[in-house]
Amino acid sequence: MSPTTAAAADRASQGAAEGAAPWPHQIHCCAEACGYDIPPVTPIVEEHRLHQRICPCCQTVDRAALPADVESGGYSPRLTALVGTLGSTFHLSHLKIQRLLHEAFGVRISTGGISCIRRRLNSLLEQPVKEAHLWLQGQPILQADETIYPVGNADGNNPDGRAGWVWVLRNPLVTVFELGLSRSKAAAQQLIGDTSSAF
Numbered sequence: 001m002s003p004t005t006a007a008a009a010d011r012a013s014q015g016a017a018e019g020a021a022p023w024p025h026q027i028h029c030c031a032e033a034c035g036y037d038i039p040p041v042t043p044i045v046e047e048h049r050l051h052q053r054i055c056p057c058c059q060t061v062d063r064a065a066l067p068a069d070v071e072s073g074g075y076s077p078r079l080t081a082l083v084g085t086l087g088s089t090f091h092l093s094h095l096k097i098q099r100l101l102h103e104a105f106g107v108r109i110s111t112g113g114i115s116c117i118r119r120r121l122n123s124l125l126e127q128p129v130k131e132a133h134l135w136l137q138g139q140p141i142l143q144a145d146e147t148i149y150p151v152g153n154a155d156g157n158n159p160d161g162r163a164g165w166v167w168v169l170r171n172p173l174v175t176v177f178e179l180g181l182s183r184s185k186a187a188a189q190q191l192i193g194d195t196s197s198a199f
């Protein structure tokens with residue numbers, strides 16, 4: 001037995017004895033067939049009835065309150081997050097979100113309901129996005145860029161029909177996007193923050 005072959009045999013027997021992973025020549029081939037499936041999804045519907053009474057003396061209306069962990073809009077945090085992700089990360093229109101929710105999850109929701117969810121998400125995420133942006137502005141190395149982006153006037157904030165821009169500021173941990181109507185130096189400085197100490 002040559003020294004090389006002896007060493008290999010040694011290592012193989014050590015591996016077998018210690019329960020280590022087998023050497024490549026010890027691996028047996030096998031055929032596997034994976035079949036993926038998705039279970040049928042039906043929405044979970046919780047009904048909350050809020051009883052109310054009117055005082056016969058002073059006509060004051062007294063109504064029960066929803067439990068603290070129940071969203072008053074009727075859409076759970078999970079459904080709310082899904083609508084937000086479909087509309088932002090996956091760029092789906094309200095109509096496509098409506099159709100997907102119905103066909104894949106059996107959830108019926110109006111496009112107005114989707115608008116409500118997105119408006120609510122907007123206000124819920126405002127503070128976390130500000131905090132992420134501020135944190136990024138304090139980082140030593142950043143990447144920033146901008147590109148043209150269709151911005152309509154649905155919110156009344158673009159009455160002159162100016163071109164819209166999406167700005168991005170990122171580092172390996174956090175990415176912040178901002179929509180605006182300018183690609184000026186001032187807009188870049190506003191995005192990046194105080195760069196006086198960076199140069």
Ligand SMILES: [Zn+2]
Pocket residue numbers: 055056057058059060
């Ligand atoms: Zn009363």
